[in-house]
Amino acid sequence: MKLYFAVVLGLFLAACATGGAAIPEPESAGAKLFLTKCTVCHSWPHPARHSAGEWDHYLDLMETEMEKRKMAFAKNDKESIRAYLHKHAR
Numbered sequence: 001m002k003l004y005f006a007v008v009l010g011l012f013l014a015a016c017a018t019g020g021a022a023i024p025e026p027e028s029a030g031a032k033l034f035l036t037k038c039t040v041c042h043s044w045p046h047p048a049r050h051s052a053g054e055w056d057h058y059l060d061l062m063e064t065e066m067e068k069r070k071m072a073f074a075k076n077d078k079e080s081i082r083a084y085l086h087k088h089a090r
């Protein structure tokens, strides 16, 4: 009974942390980069929340946000994250 409660609580907390949906391909390089670079200022938005075109728009917007805070955003990193988001876009 105790174990059951712990498992249910664990699942509940995991669901809260991710907004209810797990990240696609969590072991991929793209996902790891996305989780590193895109959680500094806010929690990660689910890739399926936006279309590929919308992601292009947001990536440029986020690059500007990072420039404002003097944060590095390498071209390679931006393109890897773009490829990852496009693959799992809405």
Ligand code: HEC
Pocket (backbone or CB within 6 Å): 034, 037, 038, 039, 040, 041, 042, 045, 058, 059, 062, 065, 066, 069, 071, 081
């Ligand atoms: C330097 C801080 C910073 C980093 C790093 C950052 N963001 Fe943001 N992000 C913001 C701010 C500030 C807003 C709100 C902007 C607004 O509403 O005008 C925002 C809003 C967003 C939004 C729109 C709101 C929403 O929830 O749909 C998306 C999507 C987003 N960010 C995605 C990303 C992605 C993808 C990355 C990684 C490439 C990223 N962000 C990294 C600061 C950041």
